[in-house]
Structures are given as structure tokens and as C-alpha cells.
Amino acid sequence: MLQSELFTKTRKEAPQDEVSKNARLLIRGGFIDKLQSGVYTYLPLGFLVLKNIENIIREEMNKAGGQELLMPSLQPKENWEKTGRWDSMDDLYKVKDSSGRENALGPTHEEIIVPLAKQFISSYRDLPLYLYQIQNKFRMELRAKSGVLRGREFLMKDLYSFHTDEKDLARYYEIIKKAYTNIFKRAGIGSRTYFTFASGGSFSKYSHEFQTVTEAGEDTIYICDKCSVAINKEIAGGKAECPKCGNADLKEEKSIEVGNIFELKTKFSEPFGLAYKDKEGRDIPVIMGCYGIGLGRLMGTIVEVLSDERGIVWPEEVAPFKLHLIELSSGSKKVEKAAKAIYTGLQKKGVSVLYDEREGVSVGEKFADADLIGIPYRAVISEKSLAGGGVEIKRRGESKTKIVSSAKLAGIFK
RNA sequence: CGGGGCGUAGUAUACCGGUAGUAUAUCUGGUUUGGGACCAGACGGACCGGGUUCGAUUCCCGGCGCCCCGACCA
Numbered sequence A: 001m002l003q004s005e006l007f008t009k010t011r012k013e014a015p016q017d018e019v020s021k022n023a024r025l026l027i028r029g030g031f032i033d034k035l036q037s038g039v040y041t042y043l044p045l046g047f048l049v050l051k052n053i054e055n056i057i058r059e060e061m062n063k064a065g066g067q068e069l070l071m072p073s074l075q076p077k078e079n080w081e082k083t084g085r086w087d088s089m090d091d092l093y094k095v096k097d098s099s100g101r102e103n104a105l106g107p108t109h110e111e112i113i114v115p116l117a118k119q120f121i122s123s124y125r126d127l128p129l130y131l132y133q134i135q136n137k138f139r140m141e142l143r144a145k146s147g148v149l150r151g152r153e154f155l156m157k158d159l160y161s162f163h164t165d166e167k168d169l170a171r172y173y174e175i176i177k178k179a180y181t182n183i184f185k186r187a188g189i190g191s192r193t194y195f196t197f198a199s200g201g202s203f204s205k206y207s208h209e210f211q212t213v214t215e216a217g218e219d220t221i222y223i224c225d226k227c228s229v230a231i232n233k234e235i236a237g238g239k240a241e242c243p244k245c246g247n248a249d250l251k252e253e254k255s256i257e258v259g260n261i262f263e264l265k266t267k268f269s270e271p272f273g274l275a276y277k278d279k280e281g282r283d284i285p286v287i288m289g290c291y292g293i294g295l296g297r298l299m300g301t302i303v304e305v306l307s308d309e310r311g312i313v314w315p316e317e318v319a320p321f322k323l324h325l326i327e328l329s330s331g332s333k334k335v336e337k338a339a340k341a342i343y344t345g346l347q348k349k350g351v352s353v354l355y356d357e358r359e360g361v362s363v364g365e366k367f368a369d370a371d372l373i374g375i376p377y378r379a380v381i382s383e384k385s386l387a388g389g390g391v392e393i394k395r396r397g398e399s400k401t402k403i404v405s406s407a408k409l410a411g412i413f414k
Numbered sequence B: 001c002g003g004g005g006c007g008u009a010g011u012a013u014a015c016c017g018g019u020a021g022u023a024u025a026u027c028u029g030g031u032u033u034g035g036g037a038c039c040a041g042a043c044g045g046a047c048c049g050g051g052u053u054c055g056a057u058u059c060c061c062g063g064c065g066c067c068c069c070g071a072c073c074a
Helices: A021-029 A044-063 A077-082 A110-120 A166-186 A295-305 A333-348 A363-373 A383-388 A406-413
Strands: A032-036 A039-042 A074-076 A093-096 A102-105 A129-138 A153-163 A193-199 A206-213 A219-224 A229-232 A251-265 A275-277 A283-285 A287-294 A323-328 A353-356 A377-382 A391-395 A401-404
Touching (some): A021 A032, A021 A363, A039 A044, A044 A129, A044 A153, A074 A077, A077 A102, A110 A129, A110 A153, A153 A166, A153 A295, A166 A193, A166 A206, A166 A251, A166 A287, A193 A219, A206 A219, A206 A229, A251 A295, A287 A295, A323 A363, A333 A353, A333 A377, A333 A383, A333 A406, A353 A363, A377 A383, A377 A406, A383 A391, A391 A406
Parallel strands (some): A193 A229, A323 A353
Antiparallel strands (some): A032 A039, A129 A153, A153 A287, A193 A206, A219 A251, A251 A287, A275 A283, A391 A401
């Protein structure tokens, strides 16, 4: 993409009402725009990042046997009354249309997927079953905060699993645990993300969260270095010990909940009468699990964890482009021609490139933009680089540069 | 939802009871080009409603919006 044609421009300063690092950098770089508190537009650059995150998640969910579908946000009141959540869930958005009909704007989708699954599950032969979607959620947060980390409308992947018994649920739980570990690794935050024991609510001892260590987090966890797991402060009580090995020498950190998985068991299958016939022909309630990841929150977490004083440092798999090609021509036709040839050549090889061919933009500004936007590789082409034998290449986040011939440039992205 | 703070050009800010200045961005023209370069000109602004006042962007009241702390958060 030509940078001169990019919809957005970078900003030197962030709006004073944004305090969080993720929102300040994402707004300055032209990734997002705030419409109202807790509600953001994803601009072209941000949308590219979001799509990359989405693809990572989709690949891992498919690998775990998930079938993707898309459910509505407008959800009839009756479904929510059946589970009692129409009245009990205080962050539920309720909308009344001109005919007087009432709907919820979906904050989660148990109320929809369970009656849906009921249409197709009747026998033990139909189980297990794994369904997921990537879809906007609405939650009336009393206090939206921390940029994209806690919003009122946000993209979320939610997967629901259906099983014959708890043993099978436990088996699948482990599969998703691995899938989530892969997702956070590919998203570049694996080394700081811990499998965490958290409050289980009324049906089980624990639920589990994936918590990423950063000062920007609103949760506090205690990490066991021996087991590389953590326990959420909300259930740790006064003296925390590792739920796995009993170690009491835990490290306290602030963290962001980037994913959660929990056992629903029969909490939703019962109100909707979701049951299957076993081999003896008896009706048995279906056992369920559910598993969520907020995509915007994940994007914000990546920014919180992987950025420096100059801007964002995107991991390769989520970066909006693989390479930021910067032309410093000073009006030199030779440099212009060489840069353009490299750009077209890389495009043909399928390497995504943001090509800064803007005229009359100073060197400092181009470099500052590249640092802020945070594409993993920066290639500079100028009189100087050509004299040195080609293109000067540098990784974002590192300071050493090296010259490679333009022929060899594409090889870096294999 | 409790407490606190803040609303002035696209953005960041200043001053003021007498209708608003600067920077940056944008537009025009020109000079520049290895870390947000420079010159000249132009465009553009007081959240909404009410009150006090000869006069309100400024003071008072109400609303709305935004941020922070807390509570809440399958």
C-alpha cells in the first residue's frame, strides 16, 4: 500500500482524555478512533491488525475441531427471561423498538446457542460438538476504561462445547488450553501470559483465565515460577499458594485477562431442556463448556506489552504489514525508480508492504512514523543505501541496521 | 453506581466580565531531505440550556460528554 494513499495520518500528540498507553499509541498511529466512551472504530491499519488476530484465533479454533458460525446481536427478551438473566445481569443492554418489542444486545451467546443446539442434538451420537463465532458483544460497563481494554462494544471469540459427560468436557478443556497457549504465543505475548486459576462461580471450584503480566492490568495474580501457572487474587485469599504444587513463594503481578475458559456443565442446558438420548434411550442433560477471547483487548494488551517510547513494536503475525519501505529520494529519479521496483517486486512475491513514497515529508517524520506504526521491518532506500549496495534494513525495536541487496530482500520474508 | 477532575480550532494549549492568542495539522507558493526542516500567506474555535449583568467564553444553576479512583465484572 502506498502511504500517501493511506486513509489515516499519524499524530504527534494523543488526545488529553486518553491516558492508557494502548489507546494513546493506537490513536496516534491511526489504528483506532474513539466514538464514545468504550466504543472505538477500527481504522484501516487497526482493522488489518484485528484481522490478523482473528485469523490466528480462527486457525487454532478450527484445529481444535471448532465449527464457525455467526449469531445475531439482537436477541429476544424471552430467551433471557428463561435463564433469569434479563433481570439479574446488570450490564445487559436492552432495546425496545417502536412496536414495543424488547430485545437484548448480546453480551454473550448462551441464550442463543443452547436453543439452537437443541435443534440438532438429540443423541449421544451428535456429541461432542464445538461451535464458535467471532462477533461483536455489548456490555453496559458502568465504567469503560483503559482504552480498548474494557469497552462497551467489542469483538469477541466465543466457543461453546457440548459433551455427554464431565470427563469428556475435561478432555476438551485441555485441548482448548493448548490452543489458547498457541494463540497467545503467536500473538507475541506468550512469555508473559499465565494459565491462571480463578473464581469458578456456583458450579465448579475454579474457572481459568489467561493473564498477561503488565502494569496496565486491572487484575492481580500470584505466579508460581515452578509450575508457570498463577492464581487470581480474587480467590487467593490472604495466603496464596500454588494450586498445583502448593508452593507458597509466589510472585505478585498486575495482569490483563486476555482469555477465559470455564465449565458451564448444565447451567444453560437445563433451562432450555438441552438433553441427549444415551445408549439406553434415557434423556441426559448436555454438559457444556465455554471459552472466550476479546480481540480488541488482545490487541490492546499487545500494545501495552510490546511498545517503547517511540511507538508500537508489532509481533510479525499481527503486524498490519510485514515491511515498511521508506524512500528517501531527495528528488533523485534513480532512488525513486529503485524504490518503486523493490515495492512492485515484493508485492508480486506476496509480501505485504507499506511504501512511504510521500514527497516533501522530512526524513525525521518518515522515521518517526515508522517507529510509531511499528511494522516489524523497516527498509530504507536512498542515495546512501544504493551506494552501499542496496537497501538498508532494520528490525523495529533494534538499532542495528544492515545493507542487503534488493534481490535478497524478499528472502527475509520467507 | 459513590467520590474527584475536566469540557476553548482536527489535535495540544494560553489569556480574559468588554466576542479569543500560540503551536501543530490542513490549504497556497517557494526553499529543503539520514531522525517530526524552513520562509511567506490563508482557512478554522468557547459542549448545550437557563440565570446574574449594560455586556458571559469567563461568574452561578441544570443538563450532556470525557477522564481518573473505588464498587461491579461468566
